[in-house]
Amino acid sequence: MLSRGTVYKGKTGMWAFTAHRVTGFLVLMFLLLHVVDVTLAGISEHLYDTVHAVYGNVLLRLFEVGLLGALVFHALNGLRIIAVDFFDAAVRRQKQLAWAVVAVTAVVTVLGGIVIMLPFFTHKPVF
């Protein structure tokens, strides 16, 4: 029998690893959804328009903000992992790099979130 006790109290590296897996899974799930919704264009133009109109509602806009966050984190943390693979200095500073990834992700997600959410309230595109 393998031990299954409390959650292992890992530090920055373990949580970056966990978040990388979770965000990777979420982005993959969206990709599958995206393949389906784009495929609809080949079936019926009306069906495609109807489904894409749904993306305009507030819940799916929030979902898109989350998707942006997951995507940015996954991409930046991927670069952190590559840096850790090739440079000793990145191994020594992996914690700082992980926090830098979190900080940049937060900034990009908030700014992107404003761009994504604003049209819902103003009813016109930001750009």
Next chain:
Amino acid sequence: MKVTLEILRYDPATDKAPHWESYEADVDPMDRVLDALHHVKWYTDGTLAFRRSCAHAVCGSDAMVINGENRLACQLLIKDASPEKPIKVEPIRGLAVEKDLIVDMEPFFDSYRSILPYLMHDGPEPDKEIYQSPEDRERFDDTTKCILCACCTTSCPIYWGSGSYVGPAAIVNAHRFIFDSRDDHADERLAILAEKSGVFRCRTAFNCTEACPREIKVTQAIQEVKREILYRSL
């Protein structure tokens, strides 16, 4: 002072699943967690099973999960184990529990043996020691410190999920010989570690480096082995 120990106990003869038991122990803040476990075993419940041998962080037999992290019970002082709260003690993960805090270490040692952890020197057997410069010795100094306690390997999330991954400890010990200027068989070890169960399973979660009681830079060593495989293949 009185401390409470919460121990994840499992007796295959009577238990279907592990369960938590709580014990009180009278210890000094400067005692080790191992002393508290001894207190429980000697004065409260003699059926409690755990490994320990030298009790001074040299033999590496008392690795366990203490307050959610891999530690040596003989190295962690009570005062550093948040004694104001119950101290949670569990067996290390990824290896089958035999009883209480004792796990089957054989898969761990199988992985260790698989990377040929001994010096292999070609040519005639020398009649005295093989010369090595201080710089060449320094190259693998960090990885000579391993005591095979399994703290690193059993803190690795990839190891928990995959029994086939060779694990950080085996890679650390391979590193110790791969970069030893007296050894002539680095390619053999690198070929073993380039396999699917080898070094590229590492996802740099750094739990191993955090868990090592000898403060070996485990992830650093693993990355050096990865790069050696890559650069030699170019």
